[in-house]
Amino acid sequence: MNKQEAVAKKKMEMKVHSLGRVEGDLDVKVLVEDGIVVDAWTEATMFRGFEMILKGKDPQAGLIVTPRICGICGGSHLTKAVYALDTAWGTEVPPNATLIRNLGQAAETIQSIPRWFYALFAIGLTHKNYASSHLYEEAVRRWAPFVGEHYEIGVLVSAKPVEIYAIFGGQWPHSSFMVPGGVVSAPTLSDITRSISILEQYRETWLEKILLGCSVERWLENKTWADILAWLDEKPEHRDSDLGFFIRYSMELGLDKYGAGPGRYLAMGSFFHPQNYRYPTIEGRNAALIARSGVFDGEDYHDFDQTRVREDHTYSFYRGGGSYHPFEGVTDPLDPMEGQKEGKYTFAKAPRYALPGVGEIPLEVGPLARQVIAGRPGAEDWQDFDPLFRNIIKEIGPSVMVRVLARLHEAPKYYLRMRQWLNQIDLDEKFYIKPNELPEGRGFGATEAARGALADWIQLKDGKIENYQVITPTAWNIGPRDRHGQRGPIETAMIGVPIKNPEDPVELAHIAQGYDSCLVCTVHAYDAKSHKELAKYEVIKV
Amino acid sequence: MTVVIGCGNLLRSDDGAGPMLIRKLWERGVPPGVRLADGGTAGMDVAFQIGDAEELILVDVCTSGAEPGTIFELPGEEVETPPLEDLNLHDFRWDHAITMGRWLLKSRFPKKVTVFLIEAENLSYGFGLSQTVEKALDRLAEELIQRLGGKGSET
Numbered sequence: 001m002n003k004q005e006a007v008a009k010k011k012m013e014m015k016v017h018s019l020g021r022v023e024g025d026l027d028v029k030v031l032v033e034d035g036i037v038v039d040a041w042t043e044a045t046m047f048r049g050f051e052m053i054l055k056g057k058d059p060q061a062g063l064i065v066t067p068r069i070c071g072i073c074g075g076s077h078l079t080k081a082v083y084a085l086d087t088a089w090g091t092e093v094p095p096n097a098t099l100i101r102n103l104g105q106a107a108e109t110i111q112s113i114p115r116w117f118y119a120l121f122a123i124g125l126t127h128k129n130y131a132s133s134h135l136y137e138e139a140v141r142r143w144a145p146f147v148g149e150h151y152e153i154g155v156l157v158s159a160k161p162v163e164i165y166a167i168f169g170g171q172w173p174h175s176s177f178m179v180p181g182g183v184v185s186a187p188t189l190s191d192i193t194r195s196i197s198i199l200e201q202y203r204e205t206w207l208e209k210i211l212l213g214c215s216v217e218r219w220l221e222n223k224t225w226a227d228i229l230a231w232l233d234e235k236p237e238h239r240d241s242d243l244g245f246f247i248r249y250s251m252e253l254g255l256d257k258y259g260a261g262p263g264r265y266l267a268m269g270s271f272f273h274p275q276n277y278r279y280p281t282i283e284g285r286n287a288a289l290i291a292r293s294g295v296f297d298g299e300d301y302h303d304f305d306q307t308r309v310r311e312d313h314t315y316s317f318y319r320g321g322g323s324y325h326p327f328e329g330v331t332d333p334l335d336p337m338e339g340q341k342e343g344k345y346t347f348a349k350a351p352r353y354a355l356p357g358v359g360e361i362p363l364e365v366g367p368l369a370r371q372v373i374a375g376r377p378g379a380e381d382w383q384d385f386d387p388l389f390r391n392i393i394k395e396i397g398p399s400v401m402v403r404v405l406a407r408l409h410e411a412p413k414y415y416l417r418m419r420q421w422l423n424q425i426d427l428d429e430k431f432y433i434k435p436n437e438l439p440e441g442r443g444f445g446a447t448e449a450a451r452g453a454l455a456d457w458i459q460l461k462d463g464k465i466e467n468y469q470v471i472t473p474t475a476w477n478i479g480p481r482d483r484h485g486q487r488g489p490i491e492t493a494m495i496g497v498p499i500k501n502p503e504d505p506v507e508l509a510h511i512a513q514g515y516d517s518c519l520v521c522t523v524h525a526y527d528a529k530s531h532k533e534l535a536k537y538e539v540i541k542v
Numbered sequence: 543m544t545v546v547i548g549c550g551n552l553l554r555s556d557d558g559a560g561p562m563l564i565r566k567l568w569e570r571g572v573p574p575g576v577r578l579a580d581g582g583t584a585g586m587d588v589a590f591q592i593g594d595a596e597e598l599i600l601v602d603v604c605t606s607g608a609e610p611g612t613i614f615e616l617p618g619e620e621v622e623t624p625p626l627e628d629l630n631l632h633d634f635r636w637d638h639a640i641t642m643g644r645w646l647l648k649s650r651f652p653k654k655v656t657v658f659l660i661e662a663e664n665l666s667y668g669f670g671l672s673q674t675v676e677k678a679l680d681r682l683a684e685e686l687i688q689r690l691g692g693k694g695s696e697t
């Protein structure tokens with residue numbers, strides 16, 4: 001037994017430290033035995049108090065505050081915040097406004113895809129641990145930060161889609177241009193043509209040329225995992241595209257073998273049919289969604305029902321325990337030192353879904369969840385039906401590779417939708433209808449941020465915000481254990497992962513990053529007995 | 543063209559000074575050839591906002607230990623944060639943006655970069671600036687309007 005193996009055999013604790021150099025924002029503490037992860041805890045050490053900030057404010061404050069929660073998905077925050085108010089006030093939203101809201105959400109997402117892939121994820125694949133792979137040099141040539149040929153192209157192209165957002169929204173991020181009853185922009189024909197040319201530039205310079213190695217239409221013909229394997233062999237351009245290369249390289253590195261996660265998925269859905277959601281209501285939401293909502297429990301599909309969402313804070317730094325629907329949600333923080341005495345370990349609450357006949361379960365959100373839900377039969381012809389990922393998880397199971405693939409797969413899909421919506425805008429029609437500002441009411445607004453389901457629950461009383469709760473995709477994925485002892489999705493995804501080099505556990509970093517939480521990872525490896533730090537692994541650092 | 547970018551988070555009291563300054567300048571009116579941008583907390587997009595500017599002015603708050611409300615003026619090169627390898631999307635600040643912008647924009651990177659920092663008094667969760675920072679912001683807005691060749695206030 002060499003020294004390295006001897007270290008791996010010992011039981012040890014590792015800390016996957018996220019949020020980069022802001023030390024202490026998210027730690028994933030991992031217990032390793034004989035080179036395999038046997039337990040995990042996600043610990044968010046950052047308190048986010050926006051629910052408290054919003055209490056007692058003007059109903060529209062959420063439109064200003066929530067887009068500032070995140071510098072990465074401000075547009076998604078705005079989207080669900082505006083629908084929360086639309087449903088609370090019972091507005092009428094003209095079809096043009098729905099199209100522009102859809103465009104904003106999609107623009108932010110297709111921006112995020114190359115930026116996330118090149119600036120966050122693919123960097124890790126140029127890690128020296130993989131130097132023995134015969135594809136390694138090629139990976140470095142493409143994806144090495146700042147010098148990789150495709151790294152630069154990918155990062156540069158990520159600036160383009162949000163220019164479309166800025167055309168309609170004035171700025172990106174942190175825009176508040178979506179308002180109850182519509183949008184405040186009044187686009188001109190040249191705004192539409194500019195947006196189309198930006199989209200075309202995105203497609204030509206990156207999407208088809210670099211990512212797919214084929215037309216958007218050709219890629220979307222793939223309906224099964226077997227189709228993808230056949231696509232790889234069809235042409236050298238396919239094999240050598242970033243997507244083709246990613247699949248081949250991932251399978252060589254074993255990224256298709258670990259990081260499965262809970263295997264249960266939630267999508268709250270996004271993008272509305274412009275006619276079918278003219279009068280937004282909580283009850284009418286599911287039927288009007290283009291990218292559908294739903295829950296997949298590993299076997300069957302279920303309709304998504306917001307009344308079944310719970311937030312458990314048994315293990316979170318909030319007073320007491322229990323599990324509440326967000327309308328009844330409370331944010332009453334505890335000093336972490338005090339909380340730890342009760343066995344609590346994180347500021348994140350644990351979102352759960354009460355599945356009929358099953359009970360409260362943790363669910364994975366994000367592109368993989370969305371694409372699995374897209375495989376549900378019974379879609380209307382204007383809704384997204386896409387069986388590819390339902391087939392992939394059936395054939396080869398979920399993994400880090402599949403999760404990344406799902407994210408990349410959305411770029412061609414969203415590109416096509418955006419082209420359609422731009423063509424549907426009727427410049428002679430309204431973009432805004434002034435609503436009645438009701439003093440009382442309840443609203444629910446949700447969307448799919450690039451990184452998963454994002455929703456607001458708002459309660460109004462005497463013309464002010466009485467209660468406001470936000471559940472972010474990051475909370476769904478990085479949430480802790482619940483009162484039933486069930487782990488959160490990332491905690492689950494870490495279990496059973498083989499760590500090749502315990503002094504440099506790059507595998508754990510791939511998992512955490514594959515979920516694209518609003519966090520960045522650094523791995524701290526500790527020996528369980530001595531608690532001596534064995535290694536500190538910063539994912540971004542190469 | 544001169545680009546003025548205000549950075550910071552409106553939800554963290556005085557940290558919102560950058561975006562608030564942009565609003566003030568917008569309300570006061572800036573001369574042609576000046577572009578304003580609310581950089582918020584989206585670091586990488588600050589880098590993309592820089593393109594085609596000859597001069598870049600960045601505004602943020604700091605906690606150096608000085609008297610709250612103190613205004614610092616620094617040349618960009620002094621606060622640029624190398625190395626690039628350490629960057630990530632979720633903790634990307636304007637000091638990284640300068641470095642990133644230099645790499646991305648190459649010859650299009652502005653010839654002059656100036657950073658104004660206001661010493662913060664209160665960075666807790668919530669809206670609104672402390673009185674001290676508010677006053678400093680007014681002074682800085684006035685100063686910037688003058689420098690950018692606009693009209694100062696008529697007091």
